[in-house]
Every structure is written in C-alpha cells, then in structure tokens.
Amino acid sequence: MQQDFYIKDWVKIKDGKISNSKSEIFNSSEKNLDFFLKSVYDFLELKYPKFHKMDGLSKLGILGTEILFRKNSISTDTALILSNNASSLETDRQFQESTKTFASPALFVYTLPNIVLGEVSIKFKLQSENAFFIAESFNAELLKNYTESLLTSGKSSEVLCGWLNLQNGEYDVFLCLISPEINISFSEESLKNLYFAEND
C-alpha cells in the first residue's frame, strides 16, 4: 500500500510579508532588499554573524528555514529540495560587475543556486539529500514527485521542499516541510493552492 505524506508546516516570504500555516508573522513596507532581510534577521533575534556575508538568495533561505525549523523539530536526514527560476542570476550580475575591477571571490562562491542548500545544511547541521532544480515557474509537480521519491525510498524521513526565487530585488519564497505525520494532505494540488493563495 502506498504511504501518505503531509504538509507539516509552510512559510511564505513575499512583498514584505511573512506568513506560515497559522498566521501572518511579519509585515514590513521596506522596499530595499538588504534592509528588509536585516529587519527580519533582527525580528527573529538571530545571532548568526555569517548571515551578513551571504547573498540575498542564501539570506532568504536561512530566514525561511529558521522560521520553519524553530517551530518544528527536524531530523538530521531532512532532505532539502529547492527550485527557482532565476538561479543565482542576481549574484551572477554582481560578480560580473566586480570582474571589471577586482573579481570578488566572496561573490563568486554564491554564483550557484545550490549554495543556499549548503548554508542551510551548515546552520541546521543537516547531512542529508540535496537537490536544486530550475524551472520556468512554480513546479509543484516535480517538487511533489521528487519529494515522494525520497520519502518512499527511505532516503529521507522528512523533506523541506519549495520555491526560492530572487530577481531584480523581488523575492518569492514558499517552503514546505513534508512528513508522514498527519496534517494538510500533500499533493500537487495542495502545493499549488498554498503557493497561489493570497495571505490577507
């Protein structure tokens, strides 16, 4: 018999607003990305100096997972499956700009979309399965299928999956924690409904 999986919790970060499965938890009118990210860092009372060295994509990933993992205890084999449209293009542009004078190694290291998976793994000590996918738009079908393949094969006991996009200073983050614990049913449909729902 096929095992069922559930959405244990989720978090969304978009247009200055942060919400999870229970309620809206943060709201800011700050338009500047760096200032917004710093205000969330302060709001969460994070003490993680490395955060300030990260690029925008990794900062968004750290803030999103921090919100999810604070509320939900996680096992060290929780897999990380993220996807987006812009890859690391925001940082790619900054690095390209730096090459006109002095190419910056601290920027170059962030010119891969999966670096955020490394940052999250370090912060939460996850020695687990990782994959980063690129898609034209929110790819519920692939996220659902790949998550299911990791859970049914026993490669992971839980999966963090979602969409983490940053382009031209605009961010769109939707992360879900998937587990066998009974909660919101996990399907392509439910992922889409949550992703496209307005939270006001």
Next chain:
Amino acid sequence: MKKLYLLDDAIISPLGFSIEENISAIREGKSGLQLQQKPEITENSFYAGIIDESPLNDAFKAIRNPKKYTKLEKMMLLAVQQILNKNPNLNLAETALVITTTKGNINLLKDPGNFLEIRLKLSELGKVIANFFGFILKPIIVSNACISGGLGLAVTRRLGSIGKLKNALVVGGDLVSDFVVSGFNSFQALSQEACKPFSRDRNGISLGEAAAAMLVSIDKPESSGNIALIGDSTVNDANHISGPSRTGEGLYQSIQKALKEASISTTEINFLSAHGTATIYNDEMESMAFHRSGLQNTPLHSLKGYFGHTLGASALIESIVTKHSMLKNHLYSSKNFGELGVSKSLNIIQQNGEKQINYALKTASGFGGCNLALVFKKE
C-alpha cells in the same frame, strides 16, 4: 528502488565529437587541455579544454543554422541529436528531458551578441533543447554545482522508481566562460600546468568545456551486457560552502548509503571513478573518504587530465566513460599522475589495463558542500 539502465550516450568535447573519438583519445592518453592566455583576466597562462567553434559549426550545419544557437546549445543539441539518430524509434512524447548544468549560457551576461538577454536563463536553455527536438514533457533542470551531471542520473532513477517516467535523455553541459575563469582565478584555484589529480605536485584545476547526453530507461533492455545504476546517494557536508570537509564526511556517507542501497560491500567494487579536481583540499578530502570506506586498494582514476573540470557536465561524462570501461573491461589511466600526494594511500591507475569490472563506483563533490555517489552494475 528500481534500476536505471544506461542505454546510449554521446560526448562533445575537445577530444572529439563522437563517443568513439572520446573513448579512443582516453585510451591513447590524449588530452583536450591546451595552454590559454586571457591577459584581461589573469597575467598567468593556464590550461583549459576549449572546443574550437569552427568545427563545431561545421558539425552543427548538418542539423540547423549555427548562427541561431549559442555555443553551449550547439554542443548540447549535437549530443542529443547523435543519440536520436541511433535510436530513431524513441518516442519523444514519453521521454523525459533532464538537463544538468552549473552556469548554462552565462557568457551571454557579458556579451549577449545577437541573442535576447533571456537566453542566459537556464529555463530558456531547457526550452531551446526541448523545442528543437519536440520533447513534450517539461524539461527537468538540475543545477547543483559540480555534482549536477551525476545527480541528473540519480534524479531520473528516483522519479522512474515511483513510476513518474520510463525513459529519459540526461544532457549535461558547461562552458569555459570568462565568468568561471575569473571566478576560479579569484579563488587562486587555476593551475598554470595541466592539472595533476592526486599528485604531490598538484596545484589546482584545469577547466574544460563539454556536453554529454545519455539515454536511460527504467525498463531492462532485451539484449544482454547492460550497465545499470543500482545505488545512489547525495549527502551534504554541512561544513563549509567552498572548502571541502577535512574528514570527507559527506562523501563517506554518500558512498556508504549508495553501497547499502545496491546491497553490495566495498570489496565488490572493481573500479572507482573519482572526482579528482587536483586542488590540494579536494583530492585530500577524497582520499580520506575513500580510505574510510575501505577503497584504498580499488583501482581509481580521475578524468580531469583529459577533459579538464567540465563542472556540471563532469559527473555525467565520467559516468559515460565508466560505462564503457565496464563494458570493455578496460581500466583507463589517470592522466598526469606522478607521485601520490594525498595523506591516505590510494590505488591510482597508472597504466591502461584489463580487468573484469562487474561493479563500479562514481563519486563527485562540489561547492555548497554537496557530494554524490553512484553504484553501477554490469548484468
């Protein structure tokens, strides 16, 4: 988990535009690496494997107008075309397209030439390839640093195991762009000589560009003598985003999990295709992980001395060469190896040889702390 059968493959590299040319170049010890000068990036010369665009255009003319496609697209399209030519009955309506790359058309960021800027996005690369051949299913694009090419095979097997796909074309490619040359140069990671994996005098990587494609299937082919992927695992080091783990923990765990899934022991592995980038810390890390896994006597090579480090294509290319090694029972030498320069002993292949290869292990590691292990079986 089901097995994933490796059916057909193609490599487009400086060593040649066909699988036969690439394999025979390796057998003959030829390298695609050549001395390069890029004074606008670095005053030092360095070695890299770069594909000459004029023969590439000549080869591409046979299928379409080369002006309409970027260099990387031409390489990847040629690789796929070769496989389709050999498999005319493949039903593209139910064949998945899995694309693996780190930077895709990143060279367009500096100079888009005649192309629209959107062309540098990886999702566009997927579209170009899918539309060119008429793939129906949405392309699956994997961009996970230097394990991408091998991870593409694992992703395909995993999705196939739960019935989400049957056949797939896994395509990998990356360029030696000014972008990555500048980056690795800023990391002081470029060797001024052709790279020397696992050697005492190794001092960095040589970059390479290539595209590769592999036709794979969950269904067992009717003919005998097949190679199948029977175990796969990725484990993050959770240690540092660019520095390899000193203990090789993530790679060690990846190897253990992949072997466990394949239900075989270390001693059954007849051949190991390592990552072997020839940086001081990567090769050292691998030696730790291999030693901890009991693989110190297993014959191993790195192919970076032939192709250079082809980034998102490397683990796919190396899996393809592993497949041909297994089918022919050939061990190919690890090019540019001199004297062992890692702290744990390893059995580096110094001369081509013959050996019955029933099981092989392919490993890869990359920025972001990612590691990958794949176990292949001949049956």
Next chain:
Amino acid sequence: MINLQTELKESIIEQLNLEDVEPADIGNDEPLFGDGLGLDSIDALELIVLLEKDYGIKLTDPAQSREIFVSINKMAEFIEANRTK
C-alpha cells in the same frame, strides 16, 4: 590622520561584511583566523583582493597569505614594506 592599523580594520570590516564589529573590537595582535575574529578561507581570498585594490600588492602564493594574515600588526608590517600605492 588615522594610522594604517585602524584603516585596515575599517576596510576589513567593510570588505568582509563583519556586521556588529567595531574597529576597536579588533586587537592589533589578535588572530584574524580561527579563534580570533573567526575569518575563513573565502575571507582570506577577499583579503588578497583588498591588498591588491588598496595597496597595489599582488599575492599569488596562498601559502604566503597565511603568514601575512596572522594579525592586524603583521598585515600592516607587510603592507608598509611592500605597498606600491
């Protein structure tokens, strides 16, 4: 006029995004890597860029950088002896 040590501390804080660190927090002989300021290998590479950008010093041997980036005083000493701007 601020001295070279203070100038270095300010540019290190800026270049390496050391939020919440003031120049006064960094001791002249305090180790920059490991237990001291806790810098890592990417920071070391950025410091190599800083030496070239601000002082016209090109370091090509990573081993050499390990001897220089020991402390603010060591760095200042090396810069005084080798600067071209």
